[in-house]
Amino acid sequence: MKAIISSEYGGPDTLQFNEIEKPKPLDHQVLVKIHAASINYGNMLLLQGNPLIARLVFGVRKPKYPIPGGDMAGTVEAVGENITQFQPGDEVFGDLSGSGWGAFAEYAAVPEEAIVRKPHNLSFEEAAAVPMAAVTALQAIRNKGKLEPGQKVLVHGGSGGVGLFAVQIAKALGAEVTAVVSTRNVDLVQSIGADHIIDYTKADFAERDQNYDLILGVNGSRSISTYKRKLNNGGIYVNVGGGDSQLLQTILLGPLLFLGRSKKMSLFLQRANQKDLEFLRELIEEGKVKAIIDKTFKLSEAPEAYRYFEEEHLQGKVVLLV
Known part of the structure; x- marks a missing residue:
């Protein structure tokens, strides 16, 4: 072969x-x-x-x-x-x-x-x-993010492989979803059901008067202190990806920034899982994820x-x- x-x-x-x-x-x-x-x-x-x-x-x-x-x-x-x-x-x-x-x-x-x-x-x-991108999004949202219907979710980096699945899965699980993308990706993310879209070339989500119950840092381009500030009390920030500096921030500074707070942080690594893939297959066949x-x-x-x-x-x- x-x-x-x-x-x-x-x-x-x-x-x-x-x-x-x-x-x-x-x-x-x-x-x-x-x-x-x-x-x-x-x-x-x-x-x-x-x-x-x-x-x-x-x-x-x-x-x-x-x-x-x-x-x-x-x-x-x-x-x-x-x-x-x-x-x-x-x-x-x-x-x-x-x-x-x-x-x-x-x-x-x-x-x-x-x-x-x-x-x-x-x-x-x-x-x-x-498989890998969708299971990553599912585990980050459901397992680490503990998402509940009606909660507000921010997907920072909503147009890549994981981000596009994260927007759809969060919607399928009953969330109100905001996606942060560039101008060229606004129509794409709108087509998969995002409730709100922030074009980062025109606006900064960190300066808007809106906090979130769950933030997925898919591209990891902002400081974890920024993500923490934009969480509601009881909210969770999940680091899904990013560069080495973002990883080091999360590992070294995260525990100190979130110590004893009502806001939580999670460093996330995906694990292949047959049951999760079966769950995604059902969502796909129901037309909720593509x-x-x-x-x-x-x-x-x-x-x-x-x-x-x-x-x-x-x-x-x-x-x-x-």
């Missing part, structure tokens, strides 16, 4: 498009013929090995997982003897980041708990754009897709067609 191979840390040019042996499923595995996969922030960590702390997970000197790619969608080709949930021909999607990665290939042998049946109303490309794709590339064009992911201000997900 053909696959993208990452044998050393570095930039997109280190990725190789090679032919390797097709995997055979073990008794507890499902063999999936992959039709599409997508790029997430975790793929950049796996590619670059940066920040250095990431190498404790991904391999100290070189990538521990030679085939990158977490999100994927495809068709079950074969199943191991102990598999009970799936059979050949089932259309599935899932997140392989918790089971060795490997989605940037024509086939992957995966544990059955890493996948669920694909929503009937999504194409394979759309389904591949969902996948937004910015651009597609062929599998052989993975280096170019990575560069596009790094350099462009995305409106949705970058998908590889396998």
Whole structure:
């Protein structure tokens, strides 16, 4: 089979498009013929090995997982003897980041708990754009943010992969949602149901006379003291992503700023979860959540897709067609 191979840390040019042996499923595995996969922030960590702390997970000197790619969608080709949930021909999607990665290939042998049946109303490309970003948004909002119907939510960075799902999921769970985006993304975020939109090139959410019960810092571009100031009493700020400086602020200053206060802070790391993916599949089939794709590339064009992911201000997900 053909696959993208990452044998050393570095930039997109280190990725190789090679032919390797097709995997055979073990008794507890499902063999999936992959039709599409997508790029997430975790793929950049796996590619670059940066920040250095990431190498404790991904391999100290070189990538521990030679085939990158977490999100994927495809068709079950074969199943191991102990598999009970799936059979050949089932259309599935899932997140392989918790089971060795490997989605940037024509086939992957995966544990059955890493996948669920694909929503009937999504194409394979759309389904591949969902798992990691949507589960991230769901876990940040429901698990960490403790969202309740009627609460006010601010999604700071509402037009990227996680942000677009966060807006939709918060709406589906009954929130009043404000999204902070640039001018070019106003129409897009309005089309997915945001109640209020702040164009950050024209207005600053921190200067508006409105506080929130939950703030998701998806792009992490403001100080945590600003986010704290814009929370209602009892409110929660969840750090979903951002640069190293934002991460350090959250880890080092966050506990001091929020110590003994009625406002709370949470540093969040997504975990692949089959039940969460099933919950999202239901929301998608009910028409409450949809996948937004910015651009597609062929599998052989993975280096170019990575560069596009790094350099462009995305409106949705970058998908590889396998």
